[in-house]
Amino acid sequence: MTHVAPLITLDTLKVGATATVVHVSPGDAADAGLGLARRLMELGFVPGEKIRLLKRGMPGGEPLAIKVGSSTFALRRFEAALVSIQPE
Template sequence: MTLLDLPDNTWARVESVDGEESLSRRLLEMGFTEGECIRVVAASPFRDPLAVNIRGAVFALRKYEAGSIRVCLL
């Protein structure tokens, strides 16, 4: 599953970051690394963008950005 399928406020772990090289690299450098705990804290209408909590920070991610992050439930 990706972040888009994750129910709100449910903890999961990052499995991998797919998608374009420049985006996945950027996400990795921002701390979206394998095994890290992650959850969705809020969603705009149509779940775009999503507010995602990781490593003590909250990020707003667009749909395709969130869709490139594979997660598994904790």
């Protein structure tokens, strides 16, 4: 039997850690949330994609610098919270 790490959201990933995108949620606000989820997927946050948290901004830990493929993006914590991931 193998141990599989539980799903977490991208905003809780530790700096330097890698993970695989599992799901992008639309969040609470229906119309705005769907647009934001669609935009994240257009940027490359799609199921199966490998990502890495490069850095958290100071103060307050925002924005988060995320590497997706060969691109780097800055996300706010509430945006990162929409992305469910499987840590490696």
